[in-house]
Structures are given as C-alpha cells and as structure tokens.
Amino acid sequence: MTTIQLKQGAPGARILGLGGYRPRRRVTNDELAQTMDTSDEWIQARVGIAERRWASDDETLVEMAVAAGGKALAASGLDPDQVDLVIVASASLRAPIPGIGPQVAHRLGIPRPGAFDLNAGCAGFCYALGVASDAIRAGSARYALVVGAERLTDVTDLTDRSTAVIFADGAGAAVVGPADEPAIGPVVWGSDGDQHTAIEIAAGSSTMTMAGQAVYRWATTKLTDTLVEAMESAGVGPADIDVFAPHQANLRIVESMTKRLGFGEDTVVARDIVQSGNTSAASVPLALTALLESGEAKSGDLALVLGYGAGLTFAGQVLRLP
C-alpha cells in the first residue's frame, strides 16, 4: 500500500510583526449626542468609550486590510513573496462573494498564497491566528498574514443608540512565521451556538442587533474559564502575563475579566476601546499595536489574548509580542 507522505512543519510559531490601521475620522461622544438621545457621561459609564473611528467611503474593508497588512509585513522584515497563507477575519463583508483574502494578498504583492476569509465574529482574529499557527506547525504554510478588518458602521443602524455608540471601524494584522521556541500557545476555542441570536443581522435586516445583557452575562461569567485554560495549556500562570489584551467589546467586561483573573500588579491591560470603540475582529491586533507604539508593552512580553462575539464564538491564546 502506498503511504501518504506528510510535510515537516515547524516546532512552533511566532508573530514576526504587527500593524494596524485606524480610519481618519474620529467621532466623539459629544458628536453622537447631537444626533441621538445619549451623552458622553452615559456612554462612558456603560461601555467606557470616549471616541471611536468611523471609516470614510475610500477606507474600504480591503483598503484598511491592505494598510494594516502592509504595516505588519514591514514590521516582520519579510518580503511579500515569502508569505504563502493569507487569512482575513471579518464579519462585516456586505458582499461575501468573493471573499477579500485573495484580493488583499494580491494588493500586497503576495503571489498566489492560500487565501480565504474567516467569519467568527469578534473572535475572528484569534481564530485565524490559531489556524495560521497550526498551519505553520503542520507544514501547510511557512509564513502567514492574518488580518482582522471591520467596517461595522456598514452594518450598524447609526441612529440606534444601543449599537451606534459602540461599533466602529478599523483593521489590525499580524505576520506569523516558524519558530524553534514556541511563541504562540495552543488556541483554546469554542462556541455557544444556542445563543446564535444574541448578536445578529436578522434575516431581511441590514443592521446588527445585540442582546446586551445576555452578551455581558456570557462574557463576564463563561469566558474566565477559557482564559484560564489558554494559560494552562501554554504552561503559564496569571503572574507570568505581561499584557492582557481581550477583545475590546466593553470596558466593563475588560475590567471584570481582569479582576477575576488575578494578574500581577505590573500586568498591562489593553483599554484601547476608550479610543477605538468596538472594532470586532480588528480589536485585538489594534490593541496590541497601540500598546507597543505607546511603549506600555515591549517586544518579548508575554500576552494573553481573547476574542469573543457573534456566534457566540470565543478563542484565546498566549503569545509573545514581536
């Protein structure tokens, strides 16, 4: 019998470079209060957002993904033709055929990579990072570009204060490559499909609704175990974590998770939501990029990341910052 031969993968994977793209237009709470019944105080108290970025017409999903991907590639030091896998995580593609992975790759000068889109809601980036890391370890890819890109304003009723004050636009990206010493831990992922209507664009609608209380309850009670499991499976504990960067859904969820996990005093917690709003699959790489740019986090730091959202889906892992 003929044996099927397998490729030899890398012992581990690591992030070689990160990049983000924030749309030009800043939208403050005061600006929103001019068109809907809300206020800076109300928004800050409930979700912790001070301002967010909304994309202009020319800042399309592809343009933002290309901008973030280009920065991550530059940071990685790789040439585009070394990349052989491109995954774009997004939940806000209004015309899903074709997916934008191949186009983003083409625009970046990456020749003929495996390329696809991944929709796991706000958990998309962490799902895609897990897929890319495993592909490199399995030998299916050598270098991967993982992008989270969203134009949530395209799928949000911008007159509805329950969602318009929260959702925003942006893109973040990571280049992942092989490593002798593992720098991306096992992905811990899962889903609670019984709550598939908690965040949805209902049939016949073009905008998203969110059962805020249900999602808040789920995020603050069910996901602590996922974070603990992500650390345990990577062989680290809360005291080892330098940077905690969960999906930026609501500042109160960030604070609740932080309180429950018991990190060390020096652990830096990402609070990018204050400036960026909720950018779904883009939020984790944008938050990491912001912490590296401000100097609050540094190369080599051990980070715990978590994505969670529509599905409901969740995925988390431990990684070392590039």
Place this chain on the structure above:
Amino acid sequence: MSQDIQTGLAEILEEVAGVAPADATPEKSFTEDLDVDSLSMVEIATAVEDKFGVAIPDDELGNIKTVGDAISYIQKNQG
C-alpha cells in the same frame, strides 16, 4: 429569612454598584432610585446566583424593578 436576603442583597448592591446598605430597602427601584444600570443588573444577577444559588435568567431580570422584587424572587426560588 427575608431579612437575611435583604442583608445579603444589600452587600451585593454595595459591592457591584456602590449603593449604601441603608439605601437598599424593599421599595427602592434599582434604576430610578439606586442608579443601577442594565449591565449592573446582570452583575447583581450573577452575584445573587453565587450567594443564594438562585439563577435569574435575562427574561426574568427585566421583571425585577425593585429591591423588594428581587427579595421575593430569591425567596420563591430558593431551594
């Protein structure tokens, strides 16, 4: 019994929403009188489940308007 529940609930309210225990009396409305918002109500529900072993699902949570409503709910559903 109801006094124990009120005391326990007052502790939760203080912890979650900074409500002074003396203010947590049965006639008080969470949103109108105690300035507890919808997400803090979820945190209260979670804490009630931890403390009293009584789960308050989201659809029931909407019917609980006052401290007294919460006390009755816990009393009725306590095992």
